[in-house]
Amino acid sequence: VSQILATNNVQELVDRLQSGDIRALAKLITLVEEEPRTARMVIDAIGNVSSEKQSHVVGIAGAPGIGKSTLIDKLAEEFRRRNRTVGILAVDPTSPFTGGAVLGDRSRMNRLSSDEGIYIRSMGTRGELGGLSRAARDAIKILKASQKDVILVETTGVGQNEVEIINAVHTVVVLMMPGLGDDVQLIESGMPEIGDVFVLNKSDMPGADYTMAEIKSIISLRSPNQKGWMPPVIKTVGLSGQGASELADAIDRHKAYLQKTGELLVRERKAYFSEVLNQVKLDLTRLVDDALKSDNTIIELLSRCFELKNNPYDTAEKILSGIIERKRDQIH
């Protein structure tokens, strides 16, 4: 019964989402953050929503201190001037420990919240390994179902979760700033290969010309695997909003390019594959945790093998076989 109630409840939230209810939107994202089981119910219900619009999803990657959130807020305002609705998803795996995301979010909310055409949300890590990218992907789907024209996903671009999230977007914007070490950071992250648009933020700082030349040389070196798209480099100053309009133009040009060449479908296919395989790995990991909770024989086997000083690899293989066997019986 509680399952039926929950499903009804989720369906009601999705109905309210479609009629533009912001609280339903917030609640649905909380549901996908909380637990894989509720997330799955939400995504099931979302699947029935027919989108009239094709939301364009933009990943914006940059190291801490580059001024990501300030620039993204200006970019969001620029898109609003163009009459597009905007969703911002700020993904921060170090939250909730630092508290930075929560506070930052609140002040951003206050600054932007007078505009109902912008929805902003922070997401931090909770629980399972790889769970943040799963939740972020689901949140993107909810923002799509809420008919946002543009979805801006803010991430550092470094780390397993971030790379997974970047796999889920249409256009990748890579943020840089003048100064030592940025080139190294860029190269480490693998971003030169996947950036579609490059931004030199804080371009009024000393050393901007040098860093600009560095970025251009890095782009020129990359393998020409994209049919006919040459990544532009846009100069911005996040605080004043300078360059935000040029950045919006570049994102729109890239969107048109993706549609014209059929690359949009290629990317969505890749994103789907990556999402499903990530989910398979999460499901497998959960199998182990579930088996431990419900099956005393695993602990008994572990105790016996420990006393016999069995090789851990052999013990792991035995447990794996047991889990496979058990799961298979459940399937049949």
Next chain:
Amino acid sequence: VSQILATNNVQELVDRLQSGDIRALAKLITLVEEEPRTARMVIDAIGNVSSEKQSHVVGIAGAPGIGKSTLIDKLAEEFRRRNRTVGILAVDPTSPFTGGAVLGDRSRMNRLSSDEGIYIRSMGTRGELGGLSRAARDAIKILKASQKDVILVETTGVGQNEVEIINAVHTVVVLMMPGLGDDVQLIESGMPEIGDVFVLNKSDMPGADYTMAEIKSIISLRSPNQKGWMPPVIKTVGLSGQGASELADAIDRHKAYLQKTGELLVRERKAYFSEVLNQVKLDLTRLVDDALKSDNTIIELLSRCFELKNNPYDTAEKILSGIIERKRDQIH
């Protein structure tokens, strides 16, 4: 045939390890770093080595900049003065990108290498998620088989891999230094609950008394889950070696406590459980990668489900069932 040759080769290395050959020791650690399959062969062969000694494994956790490696070198020298042989394993998940570990290692080698009683080795991340803790645990087993009296494992103590590695040691030493934010860092890492010995390094710096009081208050707050062991706080100055002798004393006292109370066996049992379950998860993740490589039907299924816009959770479940079925057939 190549399998038999490889096994013979590994067995020969283990024989040489037992006769004290340092190059065999280095080669065996390289083998466990490289690939799970060779690692398993090594651990199989190691399993037959009867240890006369019970190596004591000490995890030393501290943030970058605290002076971990300098202090650990002094501690190693102190143990050498007590006629114990020492293995040092410096685990750095950010290597090889920074290059720091490699360079640091070389200069440490030069400083310590005149003494054959100390073996020092750095390990960085390569390949699979969770693979570093697996390789580090295997390296500890090799150092045990080489009859080292003390094994010092150096880690930042933060992150998934580091926590896994800390699960594998007998005594946990937590390093701090005077200054702002260390208390926060300590609390975040969960170290107050698991530290057996606390060290205030750089204790000649301003603010040492304040940080000392902070550490003591944190220790006094923790749950009294350890029978009769009150974690001491040792003041050290890594550069001069001051306090290294007191730290060695504290580690020895903790070792005696573990043996006397039976807690040693409890910890080894916990470490074994944690190691095996980590390995089960690694094996499961590898199942997915192997299945993708050898089984075209998964890609076909993914393509079909993408075109039908199937819910990724449902598609993941289908693929999971396929992998379970396939693996089960291999087992039988």
